[in-house]
Amino acid sequence: NAGVTQTPKFRILKIGQSMTLQCAQDMNHNYMYWYRQDPGMGLKLIYYSVGAGITDKGEVPNGYNVSRSTTEDFPLRLELAAPSQTSVYFCASSPPRTVMHQPQHFGDGTRLSIL
Amino acid sequence: KNEVEQSPQNLTAQEGEFITINCSYSVGISALHWLQQHPGGGIVSLFMLSSGKKKHGRLIATINIQEKHSSLHITASHPRDSAVYICAVRPSNAGGTSYGKLTFGQGTILTVHP
Numbered sequence: 108n109a110g111v112t113q114t115p116k117f118r119i120l121k122i123g124q125s126m127t128l129q130c131a132q133d134m135n136h137n138y139m140y141w142y143r144q145d146p147g148m149g150l151k152l153i154y155y156s157v158g159a160g161i162t163d164k165g166e167v168p169n170g171y172n173v174s175r176s177t178t179e180d181f182p183l184r185l186e187l188a189a190p191s192q193t194s195v196y197f198c199a200s201s202p203p204r205t206v207m208h209q210p211q212h213f214g215d216g217t218r219l220s221i222l
Numbered sequence: 223k224n225e226v227e228q229s230p231q232n233l234t235a236q237e238g239e240f241i242t243i244n245c246s247y248s249v250g251i252s253a254l255h256w257l258q259q260h261p262g263g264g265i266v267s268l269f270m271l272s273s274g275k276k277k278h279g280r281l282i283a284t285i286n287i288q289e290k291h292s293s294l295h296i297t298a299s300h301p302r303d304s305a306v307y308i309c310a311v312r313p314s315n316a317g318g319t320s321y322g323k324l325t326f327g328q329g330t331i332l333t334v335h336p
Contacts, residue, residue, distance in 0.1 A: 138321060138322050140322075140323070148328055149224070149226065149308070149310075149325075149326035149327050149328045149329065150308070150310075150324075150326040151326075152324075155321060155323060157321050163321075195263060197265060201322045209270075209322075210255060210267035210270050211255075211267065211322065211324065212267070213257075213264065213265040213266070215262075215263055215264045216263040216264065216265075218263070
């Protein structure tokens with residue numbers, strides 16, 4: 108039972124490069140989220156999705172894009188990497204809307220450095 | 223001012239001590255979560271509360287909805303409890319849905335020495 112799987116675990120990018128952070132869950136969860144975690148700060152929501160084909164912006168969406176073509180996968184794309192995007196990125200998922208008050212399940216994170 | 227504030231930000235304890243981490247929030251909520259993040263990064267959910275008190279092993283979480291305050295207690299602390307403890311709230315959203323979105327505190331770094 109894999110839960111939420113994020114790849115890669117670590118990555119170093121040069122300014123201006125692009126990359127996609129992968130996230131997959133095998134729990135049939137409708138809701139999926141991308142967060143970033145900066146030192147001394149709480150997790151901030153970048154984008155979220157309530158189901159395949161439906162995505163919406165969170166608190167800090169600038170510089171990122173997402174897609175949700177399947178229930179399982181929710182990739183996060185950085186188009187033009189900037190040093191301000193150096194962070195640890197977490198993907199999470201939670202059960203369908205009809206299941207009240209369920210916790211979010213987190214991946215192990217992707218540590219990204221932009222140099 | 224953040225909507226979710228945790229105290230203390232850093233906490234050092236000796237093995238066996240009783241530990242309390244506090245969380246105050248300023249918005250109406252439908253649930254509050256306590257999460258644990260170990261060195262190496264993974265985040266796991268410890269508790270989800272909407273009222274009262276929950277206990278799991280040596281961990282106890284309480285919430286006072288009227289005072290907008292929650293506490294996480296660790297009894298007989300152990301070095302393996304060393305981690306970052308994160309409080310997160312699910313804001314209530316009258317007339318709509320929050321889609322399970324959470325607002326996070328900044329975390330409390332706990333170090334337990336043998």
